[in-house]
Amino acid sequence: MLRLDTNKNKPDFSSTEIRDPLNRVHIDVSQQPKIRVRNLDFYYDENQTLKKINMDIYEKKVTAIIGPSGCGKSTFIRILNRMSDFAASSKVRGEISLERRDIFDPEFSPVELRKRVGMVFQKPNPFPKSIFENIAYGLRINGVKNSHEIEQRAVKSLKRAALYEEVKDRLKESALSLSGGQQQRLCIARCIAIEPEVILFDEPCASLDPISTAKIEELILELKKYYTIVIVTHNMQQALRVSDYTAFFLMGELIEFNETKKVFENPSDKRTEDYITGRFG
Amino acid sequence: MKMQAKSLRQYAAFLMVRAVFLFTSFILLLITGFLLLKGAKVLSFDFIFKMPENSMTAGGIFPAILGTFYLVVMSIIFSAIPGIACAIYLNEYGPKGWISTMIRTSINNLSGVPSIVFGLFGLAVFVKKLGFGVSILSGSLTLSIVILPVIISSTREALMAIPQSMREASMALGATKWETVWNIILPQATPSILTAIIIGIGRAAGETAPILFTAAVFYSKELPRSIFSEVMALPYHIYALVTEGTAPQSQIPIAYGASIVLLFLVIIISLSAIYIRQKHRSAYAKIGH
Ligand SMILES: Nc1ncnc2c1ncn2[C@@H]1O[C@H](COP(=O)(O)OP(=O)(O)O)[C@@H](O)[C@H]1O
Numbered sequence: 001m002l003r004l005d006t007n008k009n010k011p012d013f014s015s016t017e018i019r020d021p022l023n024r025v026h027i028d029v030s031q032q033p034k035i036r037v038r039n040l041d042f043y044y045d046e047n048q049t050l051k052k053i054n055m056d057i058y059e060k061k062v063t064a065i066i067g068p069s070g071c072g073k074s075t076f077i078r079i080l081n082r083m084s085d086f087a088a089s090s091k092v093r094g095e096i097s098l099e100r101r102d103i104f105d106p107e108f109s110p111v112e113l114r115k116r117v118g119m120v121f122q123k124p125n126p127f128p129k130s131i132f133e134n135i136a137y138g139l140r141i142n143g144v145k146n147s148h149e150i151e152q153r154a155v156k157s158l159k160r161a162a163l164y165e166e167v168k169d170r171l172k173e174s175a176l177s178l179s180g181g182q183q184q185r186l187c188i189a190r191c192i193a194i195e196p197e198v199i200l201f202d203e204p205c206a207s208l209d210p211i212s213t214a215k216i217e218e219l220i221l222e223l224k225k226y227y228t229i230v231i232v233t234h235n236m237q238q239a240l241r242v243s244d245y246t247a248f249f250l251m252g253e254l255i256e257f258n259e260t261k262k263v264f265e266n267p268s269d270k271r272t273e274d275y276i277t278g279r280f281g
Numbered sequence: 282m283k284m285q286a287k288s289l290r291q292y293a294a295f296l297m298v299r300a301v302f303l304f305t306s307f308i309l310l311l312i313t314g315f316l317l318l319k320g321a322k323v324l325s326f327d328f329i330f331k332m333p334e335n336s337m338t339a340g341g342i343f344p345a346i347l348g349t350f351y352l353v354v355m356s357i358i359f360s361a362i363p364g365i366a367c368a369i370y371l372n373e374y375g376p377k378g379w380i381s382t383m384i385r386t387s388i389n390n391l392s393g394v395p396s397i398v399f400g401l402f403g404l405a406v407f408v409k410k411l412g413f414g415v416s417i418l419s420g421s422l423t424l425s426i427v428i429l430p431v432i433i434s435s436t437r438e439a440l441m442a443i444p445q446s447m448r449e450a451s452m453a454l455g456a457t458k459w460e461t462v463w464n465i466i467l468p469q470a471t472p473s474i475l476t477a478i479i480i481g482i483g484r485a486a487g488e489t490a491p492i493l494f495t496a497a498v499f500y501s502k503e504l505p506r507s508i509f510s511e512v513m514a515l516p517y518h519i520y521a522l523v524t525e526g527t528a529p530q531s532q533i534p535i536a537y538g539a540s541i542v543l544l545f546l547v548i549i550i551s552l553s554a555i556y557i558r559q560k561h562r563s564a565y566a567k568i569g570h
C-alpha cells in the first residue's frame with residue numbers, strides 16, 4: 001500500500017472541521033474519538049474505491065458500516081488495521097489516527113497496530129490446530145511465555161466469547177471439528193485473548209445460521225463493555241440491534257454517518273432512506 | 282435415450298481409466314519381476330555387506346550401496362534447505378508479477394536441462410574451480426542442483442495451496458510475516474514438502490550422469506573416509522558392469538542384483554519419509570499442535 005500524501009502536507013490532527021453543509025456526516029466534536037478518519041481516499045490500481053471519507057469511531061461503542069456489496073465496506077475496515085497493506089498496487093491518501101497517533105506513521109509498525117486493532121473475518125478462519133492452540137498462538141507471538149498465564153488467558157477469552165462451556169472438555173481437539181458458529185466464536189476468542197482495544201468485524205455472521213447469528217450479536221453487545229467495535233453488516237436489523245452509530249457507504253462514498261437511531265428513523269439523505277427501506281442494494 | 286448414452290459414456294470412461302491403471306501396474310510388475318528373475322540368484326547377505334572381489338566378478342556391492350546412501354542423504358540436505366527457503370521467498374516475500382513469472386519459468390526450465398549438463402557443470406565448478414576433487418561433496422552438490430527445481434516448484438505449489446485466509450488470520454493477530462510462515466504456513470505445507478523430498482530422493486539415487494565426473498569411481502579398495510573421498514555408487518556401478526565389464530557372464534547378474542538393491546534402497550528411504558509424513562498428517566488432523 002502506497003501512501004500518496006507528500007511530506008509537506010503531513011496529517012494535521014488538530015483539524016476537526018469537515019465541510020458537510022447538509023450535516024449528513026455528523027461528527028460529535030465533544031467526544032475524543034478512538035479512531036479518527038479524515039479525507040481518506042483509497043485506490044486499487046487506478047480505481048478509486050473510497051472517496052474523501054470523514055468519520056470518527058468512538059470508544060466502547062459499536063459502529064455499524066452498511067451499504068450494498070462492493071461499496072467499499074471491507075476495504076474501509078481493512079485500512080483501519082492496515083490489512084490493506086497486502087493488496088498489491090493499492091494507494092491511500094488522507095489521515096487515520098488511533099488515539100491521535102497517525103497509523104501510517106513509519107514508526108508505528110503495522111504489527112503493533114494490529115495488536116491493538118484486531119479483526120474477525122467474514123468466513124471463520126481458525127487455524128488447523130487444536131482449539132487451545134488457536135488461542136495460545138496469538139498469545140505466544142505477543143510475548144506471553146508463561147504457560148500458566150497462557151492457559152488462564154485462553155480460558156478467560158473463551159468464556160468471554162461465550163464458547164467455554166461448549167468446548168472445555170475438548171480443548172485439545174482440532175478447531176476444525178467445531179461448527180461454523182463455534183469456529184467464529186473461537187476466532188473472536190482468539191482475537192480478544194491478546195486484548196486489543198478495537199475489534200473490526202467484517203460481516204461476521206454472513207456464513208452462519210440464525211441461531212449462531214443471534215449468539216454473535218449477543219456477544220457483540222457484551223464485548224462493547226470492553227472494546228471499541230466496528231461491524232460491517234448486510235443486515236439492517238442487525239445494525240439496528242447492535243450498533244450505536246451507523247455509517248452508510250455507497251459507491252465508495254460515506255453518504256451518512258450518525259447515531260444509529262437517527263440514521264434509521266430520520267435519515268438525512270434520500271439514498272440512505274432508500275437503502276434501509278430496501279428499495280435498492 | 283439420452284440418459285442411457287450418458288451412463289454408457291461414463292462406463293466407457295471408467296473402463297478406460299481402469300485399463301490404463303492396470304497397464305501401468307503391469308509394466309511396473311514386469312520390470313520388478315524381470316529384475317528379480319535376472320538378479321535374485323546373486324542376492325545374499327554377503328552381496329549386500331561385502332566388498333567386491335576378483336575384479337568385481339564376485340563378492341558384494343557394499344561400497345556402492347554406502348556411496349549411494351551418502352550421496353542421497355547429502356544431496357537432500359544441500360537441496361532441501363535452500364529449495365524450501367527459495368520457495369518461501371518466492372511465494373511469501375518475493376516480487377509479484379513478471380519478475381516472479383520469469384524466475385518460475387527459469388526454475389522450470391532448469392528441471393528440463395539434461396543431467397549430463399549438470400555433470401559437466403559440477404566437474405567445472407565443484408571438482409576443478411572449488412577444488413573439491415572427485416568426491417562425495419562434489420557429487421552431492423551436483424545432484425542437489427539436479428533436484429533443486431523439483432523441491433522449489435513442489436514447495437511453492439504447496440505454499441500457494443494454503444488459503445490466503447490463514448495468512449490473514451495470523452497477521453491480524455499481530456504476527457510478523459516470518460512468524461506466520463514459520464508457525465502457520467510451513468506446518469500446513471510439510472506433507473507436500475516431504476512428498477517433494479521423496480521424489481528428490483528417487484531422482485538423486487538413480488541419476489548416473491551428474492556423478493559420472495564428480496563423485497563416482499568404478500572401483501575403490503576402501504570405504505569412503507570423508508566427504509572428500511571418491512565413492513562407488515549403485516547406478517554407476519551398474520552402468521560400469523554392463524558397459525565395461527571384462528567377464529559379462531558373472532558381472533551381468535551382479536548388475537541386476539545391484540539394480541534390485543537400488544530399487545529397494547530408494548523404496549526404504551522413501552518409506553521412511555512417507556512414514557514421517559503420515560505421522561505428521563495424523564498428528565495434525567487429530568489434535569493439531
Ligand atoms: N484486492 C482488490 N484488488 C482490486 N480491487 C478490489 C480488491 N478488493 C476489493 N476490490 C474492489 O473494490 C470495491 C470494494 O470492494 P469491497 O471493499 O470488498 O466491498 P464490500 O465489502 O462493501 O462489498 C469492489 O469494486 C471490489 O471489486
Ligand SMILES: [Mg+2]
Pocket residue numbers: 073074075202
Ligand atoms: Mg465485504
